[in-house]
Amino acid sequence: MQNSERTLKVGIVGLGKMGLLHTSILSTMPNVEIKALCDKSWLMRKLAKKIARAELVTHDLTRMSNLNLDVIYVTTPIPSHYRIIKSIYSENLARNVFSEKTLSLRYAQSQELCDLSRKADGVTMVGYMKRFSVTFRKAKELLEQNALGNLLSFEAFAYSSDFVGVKNESTSSVRGGVLEDLGSHVADLALWFLGDLDVVSAKWLSTVPLNSTDKVGFQVKGRNGIEGMFNVSWIEEGYRMPEFGLTIRGSEGMLKVDDNKLEFSLNNSVSTRLYRQDLDDHVPFFLGDSEYYREDDLFIRSMLSGEKPEPGFQTAADVDRLLEQVRGS
Numbered sequence: 001m002q003n004s005e006r007t008l009k010v011g012i013v014g015l016g017k018m019g020l021l022h023t024s025i026l027s028t029m030p031n032v033e034i035k036a037l038c039d040k041s042w043l044m045r046k047l048a049k050k051i052a053r054a055e056l057v058t059h060d061l062t063r064m065s066n067l068n069l070d071v072i073y074v075t076t077p078i079p080s081h082y083r084i085i086k087s088i089y090s091e092n093l094a095r096n097v098f099s100e101k102t103l104s105l106r107y108a109q110s111q112e113l114c115d116l117s118r119k120a121d122g123v124t125m126v127g128y129m130k131r132f133s134v135t136f137r138k139a140k141e142l143l144e145q146n147a148l149g150n151l152l153s154f155e156a157f158a159y160s161s162d163f164v165g166v167k168n169e170s171t172s173s174v175r176g177g178v179l180e181d182l183g184s185h186v187a188d189l190a191l192w193f194l195g196d197l198d199v200v201s202a203k204w205l206s207t208v209p210l211n212s213t214d215k216v217g218f219q220v221k222g223r224n225g226i227e228g229m230f231n232v233s234w235i236e237e238g239y240r241m242p243e244f245g246l247t248i249r250g251s252e253g254m255l256k257v258d259d260n261k262l263e264f265s266l267n268n269s270v271s272t273r274l275y276r277q278d279l280d281d282h283v284p285f286f287l288g289d290s291e292y293y294r295e296d297d298l299f300i301r302s303m304l305s306g307e308k309p310e311p312g313f314q315t316a317a318d319v320d321r322l323l324e325q326v327r328g329s
Helices: 017-026 042-048 061-066 078-090 107-120 134-144 169-173 178-194 290-305 313-328
Strands: 008-013 032-038 056-058 071-074 096-099 124-126 151-159 197-205 215-222 227-233 243-250 253-258 261-266 272-275
Touching (some): 008 017, 017 032, 017 290, 032 061, 042 056, 056 061, 061 078, 071 078, 078 096, 078 107, 124 290, 124 313, 134 178, 134 243, 134 253, 134 261, 134 272, 151 178, 178 197, 178 227, 178 243, 178 313, 197 313, 215 313
Parallel strands (some): 008 032, 008 071, 032 056, 071 096, 096 124
Antiparallel strands (some): 151 243, 215 227, 243 253, 253 261, 261 272
């Protein structure tokens, strides 16, 4: 039963774009109190004090130990997730953890974090917020209804222009690489839609020295026989914002979905097109995109009710398993 009278004490580690976004959204929720903010940057700590009245603003994660926090959000760059989340559990700073994607850079590390979370018996969640987009949710609903019949093939993409013309590897490496930064979102959607996938082959392109990966294409095969192709790049011209999408073909028709619309057609029938505006894309507080509010709302409600939300740590580890297969190809 949901304890709607309880107030959850929250700490947030990492006060970049995502940390400030979650801090702002959580500050609007009635069952949440922002107790602690942590970042190594003095400037970011100063800025954060203006948007949240936290009891503690610090550069030292371990100083959160005396606050009896219910949950900690980890919104630092991807390469730091494993170390920080492991410290949260080893120092008993909180039982419940929300991490931005990806859970870690290595599948073995992600599995270790899954084990630690199970021992803590807390609620976990990873920020694959595309699951909370109304267009991708509608696609999931149609697939669960078996609207396409037997699934045969798919193509998935994740594109941005973030590093077009950039020649400095340090700029991109802090985000973990294009596969982790962009590809993880569409990999999570494909696993959510289609079930387990295994990598058959992969091709890489680097425009910056020292092992930076800026573009990757990889083929997969599902254990139910479906075959698919992923194309991921952050050096594509013409993308003001990152875009994600999938085209899925089945024996009875085709479905095409991206951030803004869904197109669905059965064999020999007129296609249906639905935009975000057609799918009740409303939230009580809009910041960034509506899906950010929905994921935070689900996570908070799950802690109050004792339920396990998705995507949790184990689901995120499955994404990391697929990405590791790509890196090993």
